[in-house]
Amino acid sequence: MTFKAFLHVQHLLGTGHAVRAARLGQALVARGVEVTLATGNLLPPTLDTSGLTVVSLPPVRSPDAVFNRLVTPEGVEIDEAWRAARVAATLNAFAAQDYDLLLTETYPFGRRMFEFELGELVRVAKDRARPPLIATSIRDILVRKQELWKEEWMADTALAFFDRVLVHSDPAFVQLSDSFPFAERIDHLVRYTGFVGGAPRAASAGSDGTDEVIVSCGGGAVAIGLLEAALAARSLSTRAGDTTWRLLVGHDIADDAFAAFRARAPEGVIVERARPDFPDLLTRARLSVSQAGYNTVLDLLIAGTPCVFVPFAQVKETEQTQRAEALAAHGRAVVVAEAGLTPDKLAKAADEALALPRKQTQVRLGGAETSADILIQDLKERFA
Incomplete structure (x- = not known):
């Protein structure tokens, strides 16, 4: 059986979210999964998306580090009409195929500003006659919230809609509980994957970087x-x-x-x-x-x-x-x-x-590959 996956990623300032999502998608592709990557912002030109079907949603970003406003690439603040168009684009992309896996990047452990879109997406997925496996992909450390109720909402949403929480960390180095006070409530959903990255990448031409x-x-x-x-x-x-x-x-x-x-x-x-x-x-x-x-x-x-x-x-x-x-x-x-x-x-x-010793720190790597293995095993158990 060939599984089909729908990955949603929304980066706002940095590019790390998109990089992790693409690598995880490619790990699934390498295991025979057909992957659609729906991106809510313009992808960086250095990002390798080979093997993925990329769907560009109406792009949006944060204009600054306050993260209380969303603007288009041209700097225009979004309105209700834009939000409605974005929800329609996302749901249409998800409805295009009978997906076996819905994977959100960060949500619900962040991206509350996109609850209007992502909340609707997971509800639609959950209500399907044949619901997909619903999983989320989160990094090693979450941004702490000043209001505890927001973090409790994250746990409640995960428990209500999600089947798996992939934490891209080495638990010997950093654990979810280090930055999330309700980690114990969702412990049965959590799998530590190791860090995503570390795969061979482009080699430098010449000697650039030497002793620099x-x-x-x-x-x-x-x-x-x-x-x-x-x-x-x-x-x-x-x-x-x-x-x-x-x-x-x-x-x-x-x-x-x-x-x-x-x-x-x-x-x-x-x-x-x-x-x-x-x-x-x-x-x-x-x-x-x-x-x-x-x-x-x-x-x-x-x-x-x-x-x-x-x-x-x-x-x-x-x-x-x-x-x-x-x-x-x-x-x-x-x-x-x-x-x-x-x-x-x-x-x-x-x-x-430069007075510190030059040394490597041994941490679990291969997070994208381990994530793909975990998800495929979950899919086999769900749809066997």
Whole structure:
């Protein structure tokens, strides 16, 4: 029997959600599943979606880190007519085939702003004469909510509609209960998969990255302060002032801002767009300077490169700080606060990080493949 899966992903600022969803989808495809990936935002140009049927829903994003508004790619705030069109597009895409699996990325453990769409999607799926297996895919650490009732709602929704909760983490490194107070209530739904990522990716041409400081920022939408500090930090560093600093500017940063960074780059600093061979660059680098997003941290765990983390922590964000501090506790990183970041503070953190031993941290990988195996076993049990 050939199973059919419908994966829904909505990234708002960073690209990590889309990256994980695509990798999980490709792992299912490798096991014979037909996968449709419905994306609620424009996918990054570096993302490999080969093997997937991509459905582009009306795109929307967050204009800032407050996450209390949604806008189109042109910056127009959405309205009720847009919401109705988005729900219709999602439900039409889901109705196009008799799917055996519905997999949401993050929801209901986030994306409450999309309850108008995703709540309707899971209700429609649950009400089918032949309901699909309904699962959700969540990262290692959730963003804590100030209102406890919101976290309780997450657990209630999971219990009401979901058959499986895939947590893309190594429980020896970080557990769901570390960032979710109602983890025990849904424990019977949870399966730890290991981290998603770590598969072979594009190799670098030539020797780029060798003994360099690699400064990265994912999509870059909330990393202007980090890039600004990095431009001037090289000359202030005693341990890394003699080598090239390569700043990888994410594709969410506008072309005019990118051009301005390039024009201002001092001697010894290269500014270029984010590259698909980023993990390969890290294996040769002297130091990594970055935020602490899920995919970047995983690449660094594998590479073993000394690192400085400037975790994204604007407004109510807690996830990256908790992840960065976990690595610092393992002696793998130096953490410097995003608030008040200066070139001097970044240079001092770089010098401190370069005094750390270069080592790999052993964590469970293969999360996409394990997730696919878990879901296929669940599907066989459901539809056997």
